[in-house]
Amino acid sequence: MYAQLRAKGPVHRIHVPESGDCWLVVTRDAARAALTDPRLRNDIAYSSSWRTDGGHAIGRNMLQSDPPQHTRLRRLVASHFTAGRVTALHPRIEALADGLLAALPSSGTVDIVSRYALPLPVSVICEIMGVPASAHGTFHTFSNELVLPTSPEAGAAASAQLEACIRELIAQKAAAPDGTLLSDLAQAAAQPDSLTPQELSGMVFLLLVAGHETTVSLISAAMYALLTHPEQLALLRADPALLAPTVEEALRFHTPVHATAFRFAAAPLDLSGTPIAAGDSVLVSLAAASRDPLHFTAPDRFDIRRQQVSHLGFGHGLHHCLGAPLARAETAIALRRLLAHHATIELATDPAALTWRTSTLLRSLTDLPVRLARRRGTTA
Template sequence: MSADGPAPVEWAPTPFPFERLAALRAEGPVHRVHVPGSGDAWLVVTRDAARAALTDPRLRNDIRHSAGWETDGGHAVGRNMLQSDPPHHTRLRRLVAGHFTPGRIAALRPRVEAVARDLLERMPEAGHADLVGAYALPLPVTVICDLLGVPAGDREDFHTWSNELVMPTDAETAAASATALTGYLTGLIARKARTPDGTLLADLASPDASDGLTPEELLGMAFLLLVAGHETTVNLISATVLSLLTHPDQLALLRVRPELAGAAVEESLRLNSPVHAGAFRFAAEPLELAGTRVAAGDAVLVSLAAASRDPLAFPDPDRFDLTRRPQGHLGFGHGVHHCLGAPLARAEAAVALRLLLERHPALTLDAGPESLTWRAGTLLRGLTALPVRLGPLTPPPGPPGADPEGSPIRP
């Protein structure tokens, strides 16, 4: 970090950083901060500056551009797209992009619905439930593990390791999880290469695959797809349901206008920011970012949460509003590193929301919002549990204009 700038502000990830981010944003678009465990960085907090940073080719994701790369980097598993830059990143992304096209996601939708319905069948018809453990977590875990070919019996361990890596409890536990996950994925890849089963991971591990991945790249690809393929979606589903249950006017609007399910997901992406910030970027050369001089080797952290609540881009930004058209929010990033799995996450969240409210129209929160526990890391933010009361299966009379059967969301 350049020495002639202001003293860095301590920036430890917290579950509710929005007021602090707003205060920083009012002072300017870029701030020097110290991130415990990672060192000093420039934190970008306005929407326009964030978009500029995420598309600036001088800011690289490859940690070898960092002034302290020999000791920095955390507990990465393999080498993946998030830690790479074009043209290497372009090659890696091209190998899997075809599996996440709109057509492929549409073909996956029946499976997503089947998994969601099965999970809802397993929940009690009435009474109490933890919506994270019973629904928001197992839905995306099942879908991405199906897609890549992770055996059902291994999925709980996989999620435990994954969650510890993206939102670590402490450095020792994170390191142990990285070691365990690396060993598991190495063995799984070897089995897929020996016995192809038509899954995405088997295709990537095939010795006959064109433009094949190196062992380190294959390990990194498996790690990134499995982890990114569910962690964000768990947080998105649970935060969207919480926002609706704590904004009864918006929930009532959704019951009257079920076509707004996708809008509810989009507004939740903007407001709740399941991804707190993008991966660290590093200046490959001296540059100026929104009027701030950044030295070669400096780290830059783009706050997607701050950018998506920028009042210059989103009027009344702290309000949850299903009628908002939040074009330009950065919930899934921006530029060449825009989340590859965004279409799948959006589809899973919309299906999850629609089927949940269809089956449990009397759904209510079973705890005060202030008592809920959130986990937050530099990258992600999410609920540990979401206690709800499910209510009767038979819907109460709906508001004017609702479906005659009272169903808030039609299949």
């Protein structure tokens, strides 16, 4: 569908269930232009007709804000996700990955999503934030329902339950600071002109949810792409230097975040030849842009040796994904440790039988059954 739309033009009028009519951007040039146009704002107050975009976000977060509020909020947490801070986390991420792999059977069929791709990033972001291990599973259940709701009612219920959990965690950290990111945010909120209670809840919600959902999707999709392209898997096994390019190609080929948060036109503008009226809603498809044939040779081919993979998998501009370094590191480590641990990994089902959970925001596998054979000398 994206390919058909791109062939007809860069911007199209569509209807999004539970939200409404909006403009969809599907080419890479138009996407970059939209993501850097200051007239397209993230604050829904600029919408002429919408009061909600159909989601169940908690509090007030960076994705719903524009400068100077966005700048202030991002500055509060940006230092925790720098390349240097993420590099320092590598040993811990590796230890968590190895622990999960050791718990897998030495051979047989395993769901790599529930046993590996999911618990790894959940554990990492929860440890960074300071969420107790006992709450990891509950937190993800609510998060998953929020991001890919089974129904509007279920999404609303999950939002209320997760908000209650977040408020309880904030209260605990405020009463007993422990040096974790959530604790630091709770302390910052106690300072004048720092964080409002609504912004604090929104910040915790965004970091916890965005801090793992996309990475779960990315690890799963990267492994799926390798398993359905065995020649590419063989290349990676033969040359570990292809690990980073593999992550980038997976981001391009199976873009986890299909589209950005909605933008709203604060003033009339021309977007790649399409007039956008003030108050109109705009959705930028990162997935469509990352397969634009004008920028990628044979865009529907998964190629880990592809040169200059300038995709938009993590967005672009002011709202470029804050956690991109962490997501890249977790995915690279997850793939490297899994391949090192198992001599044989094969898809255990017909690819057509797999289920992809979809929304305007995310696309992810519900499960990924694989057959494993452990390397000789590796212990459980």
